[in-house]
Amino acid sequence: MSSLASANQSSGEPEDYSYGNWYIDEPTSGGEASSPDKTIPACQHSFPPSLYHTCLAPLSLAVILLLSLLVKRRRRLCLGCWHGTFGLPSPLDFLAEESGQLVPVAVFGILFTNLCVLGFDEDPLPFLPISSSANQGYWKTLALLYYPALYYPLIACATVRHQAGYILGCLLSWAHCGIQIWHKVECPQTLKVYRYYSLLVCLPLLSGLGFLSLWYPVQLLRSWGGKKMAVTGSEVMEESYHGEYLRHVLSGKRSKSSSTVTNPSFPSRVLFCFLSYIYIPQRGFRLPLKLILSATLAVITIYQEALLLLVAFVPNLQKARAGITEEVTYLLAGFGLVLSEDKLEVIELVKYYLWALEVCYVSALVLSCLLTFLMLTRSMVTHRANLRAWHCGATLDGCPQLQRQGMSATAIFCWMSFSGYQTAFVCLGFFLQQVIFFLGFVMLTFLVIIPILYGRNLLLFHMLESIWPFCLTLVLAVILQNLAARWVFLERRELTNRKALFAITFLFFPINVLVGIMVGIGRMVISILFNTVHFCQLDLSLLGRGVGTLDPGYRTYYYYLKMEVSQSHPAVRAFCFLLLQLPGSRGLAVAQASLRPSEVEEGIHLLPTKNPARNATKSKQSRVRWGLAYTLIRNPSLLAFRKKSLAGPLVNGSQPSPPNP
Helix, strand or coil, rough: CHHHHHHHHHHHHCCCCHHHHHHHCCCCCCCCCCCCHHHHCCCCCCCCCHHHHHHHHHHHHHHHHHHHHEEEEEECCCCCCCHHHEEECCCCCCCCCCCCHHHHHHHHHHHHHHHEEEEEECCCCCCCCCCCCCCHHHHHHHHHHHHHHHHHHHHHHHHCCHHHHHHHHHHHHHHHHHHHHHHHCCCCCCCCCCCHHHHHHHHHHHHHHHHHHHHHHHHHHHCCCCCCCCCHHHHHHEEEEEHHHHHHHCCCCCCHHHHHCCCCHHHHHHHHHHHHEEEEEEECCCHHHHHHHHHHHHHHHHHHHHHHHHHHHHHHHHHHHCCCCCCHHHHHHCCCCCCCCCCHHHHHHHHHHHHHHHHHHHHHHHHHHHHHHHHHHHHHHHHHHHHHHHHHCCCCCCCCCCCCCCCCCHHHHHHHHHHHHHHHHHHHHHHEEEEHHHHHHHHHHHHHHHHHHHCCCCCCHHHHHHHHHHHHHHHHHHHHHHHHHHHHHCCEEEEEEEEHHHHHHHHHHHHHHHHHHHHHHHHHHHHHHHHHHHCCCCCCCCCCCHHHHCHHHHHHHHHHHHHHHHCCCCCHHHHHHHCCCCCCHHHHHHHHHHHCCCHHHHHHHCCCCCCCCHHHHHHHHHHHHHHHHHHHHCHHHHHHHHCCCCCCCHHHHHCCCCCCC
């Protein structure tokens, strides 16, 4: 250092103490800037985003107006004017299991991807000139309402089930998809976060728009080919699902795959435990549409967040590792850290430590993705089990006690917000897992693995060496108490040697206090890990059994299930379908074509007949029959004195067969 200073003074040049010379990314005298982002050329779109939104927003509004002409709403005040009034087309039926699932999944994926891009967008509303960035928060809040309205026609064109709707859907999907691909081909690299981040983040959006660009033409060709989907056809399709479900539930026949082995082998047990965490579809059962949408949005959330965490940390860490020079030795010496006397060895060690830090980060990211996917698949199994239990009349464990039956405003609100809550919980849970696992991997690597490999910086081992008598005492105390409880104080499942038990309990009280501190730390760590891993599951309460209702996620899930079961119960839907198929109705021929004659006849016989006299005396007859049954059970000898006609069918309350003519 002194020689370097004397050389500078002898040369006559004044020393520069400015902070600009301490930056790693500063270009050297013989080279250019080392930052790769500065080499990205400025790119201007030939069709700017402002013009894109200026054209597509009025087009979407025009499509909504045209679709409203195709949708008729029956109003009380004008039942006869134009066969009904115009109405806004519904995006989709969230409570119908037979409605299309691919189009809603694609449109929701497109919408959520735009919301992810909106967080880093400088122009949240490109068609509006925003001069200052001070009010960008207000414009982004307004954009949260703009993008759902922009993509509303993409999903509404599919629900109209009309050729005009399919034609408009083709035009909209082709326009959106063509312009998005055009933008990404023209400018694949940007300066946001990472050079290819804007391209990778839009992959779900491009996939959804590409699917819609192919789906609408296919539906249009089918409608031109004479394969229109009428209302009766959709009703028959819904009945076919519910009928299949009820026939499978009421059949009582076990499938061959459900047979279990009395003494399964160890590989079979391992395979069964593994498959129990994977969703396996069951015959005659379909998950509700909102659950499928929630699962899809959760997968997109994992992809978007993992991509952001990866490109925001790893490239910068790689640049820092590539720009390490000899100045890092003086920086470490200023903090009192001397890794080695050789500067080159110090540089290699720092690069190696940064590489280990990168490996820890990527490993934590991969582990977080795998655990989140595993918890989501486990949630699908739990959703199916809970729905089937509710269909049978059961309730969830630890669910809130309802004071009144029927629907409530809370249930409707929870049903509407379920998908949004699920997406947000997955986002927060994934971030928490990434932070905790990264810190855990860093501690394991720099306190255990690297010190063992290099034999230096053994801080953890030195600390354990100083307190090993204390740790050994605690371990021996726990082992001794367990052995005494098993071999001294327990004999044939009875408590023995009570005096010795009381003496050891008193003597080991101070040690058990210290052991309790260690166990409490372990309990806290296990609770943190468990709640972090299961944070994305709304079907599992993170609180105790008695206070499960205080968990807003679990409460939302409970009311969501209540709404789904009350509005789309398969048995109720099948029964209502039979009620609608009255003689002379328009859908009777279609229903009879889809059902067997015996099933139709049985369903008609189950319908209640309108008999006022019978309804008036129903309660009285019920009381008489229950009294008769109780009397006959208590006095079996009275059966011999009853009429033969009453000893048969009327004992169980059924009607006698009519006499033959």
